[in-house]
Amino acid sequence: MSTGNMITFFLTLVSYIVYNTLVFCQTLPPSTGRQGEWHLLHASIGISAMHMQVLHDNKLIMFDRTDFGQSNLSLPNGLCRYDSQDTALEIDCTAHSVLYDIDTNTFRPLMVQTDTWCSSGAVLPNGTFIQIGGFNDGDHVVRSFTPCIDEYCDWIEFPNYLIERRWYASNQILPNGRIIIVGGRRQFNYEFYPQMYSSSLGLFRLSFLAETSDQSENNLYPFLHLLPDGNLFVFANTRSILLDYNNNRVLKEYPRIPGNDPRNYPSSGSSVLLPLDENLPNVVAEIMVCGGAPQDGFSRAAHGSYGQALSTCGRLNVSDENPTWVMEDMPIARVMGDMLLLPTGDVLIINGARQGTAGWEKGHAPVRAPVLYRLSQPPNGRFSFMATSPKPRLYHSSAVLVPDGRVIVGGSNPHMYYNFTGIEFPTDLSLEAFSPPYLAEQYGVVRPRILTQNEVLGYGEFSALVFTVPEYFSIKFLSVRLIAPSFTTHSFSMNQRMVVLKLIGATRVAPNTFEVTVRGPSTAEIAPQGYYMLFVVHAEIPSSGVWVKVQ
Numbered sequence: 001m002s003t004g005n006m007i008t009f010f011l012t013l014v015s016y017i018v019y020n021t022l023v024f025c026q027t028l029p030p031s032t033g034r035q036g037e038w039h040l041l042h043a044s045i046g047i048s049a050m051h052m053q054v055l056h057d058n059k060l061i062m063f064d065r066t067d068f069g070q071s072n073l074s075l076p077n078g079l080c081r082y083d084s085q086d087t088a089l090e091i092d093c094t095a096h097s098v099l100y101d102i103d104t105n106t107f108r109p110l111m112v113q114t115d116t117w118c119s120s121g122a123v124l125p126n127g128t129f130i131q132i133g134g135f136n137d138g139d140h141v142v143r144s145f146t147p148c149i150d151e152y153c154d155w156i157e158f159p160n161y162l163i164e165r166r167w168y169a170s171n172q173i174l175p176n177g178r179i180i181i182v183g184g185r186r187q188f189n190y191e192f193y194p195q196m197y198s199s200s201l202g203l204f205r206l207s208f209l210a211e212t213s214d215q216s217e218n219n220l221y222p223f224l225h226l227l228p229d230g231n232l233f234v235f236a237n238t239r240s241i242l243l244d245y246n247n248n249r250v251l252k253e254y255p256r257i258p259g260n261d262p263r264n265y266p267s268s269g270s271s272v273l274l275p276l277d278e279n280l281p282n283v284v285a286e287i288m289v290c291g292g293a294p295q296d297g298f299s300r301a302a303h304g305s306y307g308q309a310l311s312t313c314g315r316l317n318v319s320d321e322n323p324t325w326v327m328e329d330m331p332i333a334r335v336m337g338d339m340l341l342l343p344t345g346d347v348l349i350i351n352g353a354r355q356g357t358a359g360w361e362k363g364h365a366p367v368r369a370p371v372l373y374r375l376s377q378p379p380n381g382r383f384s385f386m387a388t389s390p391k392p393r394l395y396h397s398s399a400v401l402v403p404d405g406r407v408i409v410g411g412s413n414p415h416m417y418y419n420f421t422g423i424e425f426p427t428d429l430s431l432e433a434f435s436p437p438y439l440a441e442q443y444g445v446v447r448p449r450i451l452t453q454n455e456v457l458g459y460g461e462f463s464a465l466v467f468t469v470p471e472y473f474s475i476k477f478l479s480v481r482l483i484a485p486s487f488t489t490h491s492f493s494m495n496q497r498m499v500v501l502k503l504i505g506a507t508r509v510a511p512n513t514f515e516v517t518v519r520g521p522s523t524a525e526i527a528p529q530g531y532y533m534l535f536v537v538h539a540e541i542p543s544s545g546v547w548v549k550v551q
């Protein structure tokens with residue numbers, strides 16, 4: 001209605017031409033526009049970024065583990081950690097967690113008391129980050145971190161909170177605001193935060209996890225995705241199920257992924273829930289799993305023989321009654337890759353190796369170039385190589401999308417302790433940013449910039465936001481998207497999801513300035529309550545993201 005008359009045919013035409021020449025590279029723009037570029041943010045942040053979570057105040061919380069030995073960053077004010085249980089150091093005056101400020105590129109040390117190694121996490125609807133479990137004295141601990149405006153907030157720990165030990169478990173935030181905690185080493189069950197009951201009544205058996213645990217336990221860090229029907233998709237090893245966690249019932253089992261090669265830790269592939277598009281009559285959910293390692297990869301690597309990683313991806317349309325896996329080939333084999341949703345809806349596969357598996361000293365032949373998977377392209381034309389990072393990112397590396405559209409990358413430590421010298425892949429304390437092609441300056445003419453938006457987006461409610469596009473604009477190429485910031489560790493980005501909001505209309509309100517109306521997510525099953533990064537994407541070029549609270 002209001003849309004049609006405001007957006008002229010002329011603008012559409014010009015925009016289309018610009019779109020084709022710029023986005024589809026007919027004039028071969030500089031390589032940054034095709035392959036992106038890498039920037040070193042810090043040669044050392046003092047710790048190795050094994051676990052990462054972006055918070056809604058544009059801070060990035062990172063941590064490794066307390067039993068690594070001494071990090072390269074002292075705790076403030078002469079603080080030390082005294083821990084008679086620690087396997088590396090009983091007195092440790094160094095930090096194992098930092099809070100990084102994305103806007104200023106600065107960081108400060110945080111204090112963790114107990115071991116966070118191979119733990120999991122999720123952000124509550126109110127923005128407090130909850131970290132779950134770890135190893136040794138940390139395996140029953142829950143820790144929380146609430147963003148603050150001063151420089152003093154730190155971890156709060158709740159010892160003995162968990163019913164079972166959670167080491168290599170996965171988490172998902174649920175529509176009711178609880179976090180489900182699934183599996184972990186030798187844990188064939190799940191529980192919740194906050195707890196339903198603090199006794200064993202709060203623990204729910206899941207025999208699927210026992211069934212998928214092979215000799216190398218290739219089912220750790222199971223891939224969890226909350227589906228639009230409110231049930232949980234759980235993938236472990238080669239199998240996947242639909243779990244009704246409220247009634248502890250497995251509703252269905254999907255076909256095994258073809259090839260029968262494991263996809264979970266230590267044969268670490270990765271997995272994403274592809275964008276949920278509210279502009280379709282029915283929201284469709286598709287899972288995509290990429291990479292991994294063969295069944296015997298871990299035991300072979302233990303004997304110094306690094307087998308070839310997997311080069312296949314599988315897509316499963318879980319909205320279909322009887323879905324089958326559709327397989328595709330990546331241009332390069334990869335284990336320990338991280339799969340990240342970009343604001344464009346494309347999937348970046350970054351970090352990892354071509355040979356071996358996850359685990360101490362078990363990865364080989366790092367893959368330093370990410371690949372981009374473009375959903376909108378025809379099969380066989382979807383993957384392309386991105387620019388190569390100077391740094392190998394093997395076991396214990398991670399990556400997250402930040403609101404300005406960059407991907408922040410850190411970590412890599414395939415050794416039992418911090419180890420900086422005399423080895424092939426030293427512990428990496430650096431922090432890098434990968435700028436995907438869409439950030440290239442040449443796309444400035446079509447790049448939206450958000451001027452105003454509501455801070456709260458209500459379920460099903462209309463919401464208007466105002467943005468500019470410098471030179472060309474066409475509503476045909478416009479979308480507004482939410483991304484939930486992920487908790488990334490061990491090649492799986494927990495809680496990551498994208499919702500493409502229903503577009504109601506757009507009008508021009510001033511020269512080069514537009515108001516678009518979108519509808520908030522339909523349900524908390526599609527978008528659980530909480531903070532999301534909102535992006536306006538125009539001609540495949542995203543704005544910088546702004547934080548909105550969905551409730």
Ligand SMILES: *[C@@H]1O[C@H](CO)[C@@H](O)[C@H](O)[C@H]1NC(C)=O
Nearest residue numbers: 043044046072420428429430
């Ligand atoms: C440790 O930090 C210092 C600066 O604080 C830096 O010069 C050094 O390279 C760091 N060490 C490693 C192994 O990154």
Ligand SMILES: *[C@@H]1O[C@H](CO)[C@@H](O)[C@H](O)[C@H]1NC(C)=O
Nearest residue numbers: 124125126127128144146147
């Ligand atoms: C969010 O809720 C948790 C659990 O109830 C609480 O500990 C935390 O302080 C709350 N955070 C904020 C920002 O209110």
Ligand SMILES: *[C@@H]1O[C@H](CO)[C@@H](O)[C@H](O)[C@H]1NC(C)=O
Nearest residue numbers: 284285286317318319320321
């Ligand atoms: C997924 O399945 C649903 C239901 O059969 C169908 O409507 C939709 O088009 C499918 N999506 C894709 C991408 O295949």
Ligand SMILES: *[C@@H]1O[C@H](CO)[C@@H](O)[C@H](O)[C@H]1NC(C)=O
Nearest residue numbers: 415417418419420421422423
């Ligand atoms: C670092 O690795 C080398 C080679 O494996 C080993 O000899 C050394 O003890 C390790 N150092 C630490 C601090 O673990």
